[in-house]
Amino acid sequence: MKHSIILKPNQIFGLILCATQTPRSVVKSFSSRRQLQFQSRRASVSAKMANPTVNDSAKKSITHVIFDMDGLLLDTEKFYTEVQEIILSRFNKTFDWSLKAKMMGKKAIEAARVFVEETGISDSLSAEGFLVEREAMLQSMFPTSELMPGASRLVKHLHATGVPICVATGSHKRHFELKTQRHGEIFSLMHHIVMGDDPEVKQGKPSPDIFLAASRRFEGGSVDPSKILVFEDAPSGVLAAKNAGMSVVMVPDPRLDSSFHETADKVVTSLLEFDPIEWGLPPFTD
Numbered sequence: 001m002k003h004s005i006i007l008k009p010n011q012i013f014g015l016i017l018c019a020t021q022t023p024r025s026v027v028k029s030f031s032s033r034r035q036l037q038f039q040s041r042r043a044s045v046s047a048k049m050a051n052p053t054v055n056d057s058a059k060k061s062i063t064h065v066i067f068d069m070d071g072l073l074l075d076t077e078k079f080y081t082e083v084q085e086i087i088l089s090r091f092n093k094t095f096d097w098s099l100k101a102k103m104m105g106k107k108a109i110e111a112a113r114v115f116v117e118e119t120g121i122s123d124s125l126s127a128e129g130f131l132v133e134r135e136a137m138l139q140s141m142f143p144t145s146e147l148m149p150g151a152s153r154l155v156k157h158l159h160a161t162g163v164p165i166c167v168a169t170g171s172h173k174r175h176f177e178l179k180t181q182r183h184g185e186i187f188s189l190m191h192h193i194v195m196g197d198d199p200e201v202k203q204g205k206p207s208p209d210i211f212l213a214a215s216r217r218f219e220g221g222s223v224d225p226s227k228i229l230v231f232e233d234a235p236s237g238v239l240a241a242k243n244a245g246m247s248v249v250m251v252p253d254p255r256l257d258s259s260f261h262e263t264a265d266k267v268v269t270s271l272l273e274f275d276p277i278e279w280g281l282p283p284f285t286d
């Protein structure tokens, strides 16, 4: 008897993109279904292709936590927005949140390609040229980075109660150093930090590379992704966590279209709103 598999158009597109961008992940995709979420219409992140929300018993099995950095622990997304607005104004164009949603969380060169192509300025400004142009502005802004509300409280709480924590950021090392120079106390509590220019991070978010690399570096070796809770602000980051088989709490900027919320297992307006009990983690005592 013949068997046939019928895929929807967006699933076919997702598989093609997986095959061209992340061959290692494609192998996993057929057993997990999650890879089908990898891409969507117009190569942007889609919240419509959402995973089912994790059930209560899965939530209670969380043992480890991974934090995103830009826009989640640190209020640094505003710097990227500002320099992109400045550069686009030279071309009499405006920057908006639909473009922001496609760029945020990604590795610099990957976000840069999205920027010049989506705005139609690639004939005048290359992705590499864009990165050079914005660099001086960013270097002056990053040292002023501030923590997001609730970041210090949550990181200190998890560390104090013995929950292993780490950071997985698309930001590369040079920028990481500038952004965190006033926040050594918080970042020193992390067991490890994986950055976008790490050799194990072949593809930026929404590839699962960075979260899987982070999961392998905890004390005692590789941690089962189903026991890991990720905190993210970006659509590409939420998708990366789901592609890695992890649970994810999203803390989105209120200007981000709410359709991007659907992929997350939980959405909170601020880290202050997060309740550890819901995930089987030690309760706050303050």
Ligand SMILES: O=P(O)(O)OC[C@H](O)CO
Binding pocket: 068, 069, 070, 071, 080, 103, 104, 105, 106, 107, 168, 169, 170, 171, 172, 234, 237
């Ligand atoms: O959100 P992060 O920490 O992965 O950083 C990604 C880029 O550096 C900024 O969008």
Ligand SMILES: [Mg+2]
Binding pocket: 068, 069, 070, 071, 072, 104, 105, 232, 233, 234, 237
């Ligand atoms: Mg982020």
